Amino acid sequence: VYGQKMLQLYRLQNNFINNFTHELKTPVTSLKLFLQTFSKHELARTDQLKYIQFMLSDVNRLTENINRILNLAKIESKSYANEFVDTDLIRAIDLFLTNHQHLFHNGTIRIIPPEGKLPTFRVNLPLFDMLLMNLVTNAVKYNDAPKPTVDIGFEIRPRHLIIRFVDNGIGIDKKELRKIFRKFYQIGRSENMSAKGSGLGLYLVQNIARIHKWKVAAHSQGIGKGSVFAISLPI
Template identity: 60%
Template sequence: MKRAKWFYHPIFIFIFSILALCTSLFLYIYWYMKVSTGLETLAQKFSIAPEQALKSETWVVILVLSILVGIILMGIFTIFVYNQKTLQLYRLQHNFINNFTHELKTPVTSLKLYLETFLKHDISRDDQLRYIRYMLQDVSRLSDNISRILDLARIESKSYGGEFVMSDLVQLTADFYGNNRHLFQNCQIRVHRPPGPSFLYPVNVSLFEMLLINLATNAIKYNRSGTPQVDISFELQKRNLHIHFADNGIGLEKGDIKRIFRKFYQVGRSDDMSAKGSGLGLYLVQSIARIHRGKISARSRGRDRGTTFTLRLPFRT
């Protein structure tokens, strides 16, 4: 006979502990009230002053016990929340390992197949070039995945190189996308230069470029249109500079907006756009934003209506 697994579930244990503590406190107070009533009747029978039989310190004891029980309840609740977060992180890591293993195995298998084809068959030059292009795409895919893992390790260990340099953010962004058009083929990336003075801000150039490439890659990867588009605009609001990255991708559901920046989290869908990548790209974006004393947020009007990511940086004119 199998044991009931629900009996060992953390939620059941948490609820059972809360009920046990509350019941104990209730029974103690109930018992005290019954005893107090009996002692008061006994004091009246033998003409004893009630304050001699029922000392006021007893209420202090009840108050202290109630506070202690409250502290215990808070401790149990904290442990419960921590345990649930640990379980959630374990599930995300498990999904990440499965998906990342697939991301590594698929291009390796493809490369092996092409190399065996070159070895066993005499193929034409046109076919050779076509297969070589496929192999280069697989190598690029492998390189991107490995780079994300290395970038994550560098950021979390705070061993990233480079200094913070005062830079014109508009010019830096435009130059990066202009000099790396080969990374974003068949994609329209437009940087809208606002009128007025430049937005100078201290940035770690290598990290900021990593943020830019991850946002653009995300917009291209989760996109059904024939030509992915990313419009980048700059807006000064009070003491903050807002950099908007608006794409024409598949959009986000409300439930996913707050989760997409978590480590290993992947947007799950029932169609062909589900669970792509390693779940690290937007986590890296958020980490880089924090390193620059900023915040990253997302908003979407719904499915197939695009997503706008907004990087907010503290800025003084």
């Protein structure tokens, strides 16, 4: 059994390295092509602006992947800033969405306030932003709907607050639900999932939740039926 687990981990790591190498090489190759075009041709201003937008997209893609590795290293080495502050979660989420609206401009993200006033929670804000970035980015990226939507709702229970991220994305096969928080794990074999994912995003989400003594779970009715990610915070 131990040998099988080690072999599985090796395969996951190998897949991650191959996919991550692809994720780094693709935008670099694209940037090189655009820069060569700029150096060899006199381009109209409209064409320049078009290519610049493509290049900025490639730079953002590179930055996103590099940040995943840096964030993973910080969390696993426990070198994150150990500062937890009393936080209004709705205000923190709203501020996050405002600061990063350029990343989600093709989707609709709504905060649905709870019935009743929320207490404040002790939160490490940089880690919480990282958690939000992974959940919201996944919900918008892995989405074939004409208009991706994410509803962020709150349910107050006697001993817990539940925050739900409900999307209209491509969904998750029920057989995958228990595996998706594993390090390097990538859902399914479809091009939409494996080519763009690193297998680290949800692993980071789970570890950030654990650092806060929260719990995170995923739910889906299956492929094509959207997903729900629920975070449980003790009150």
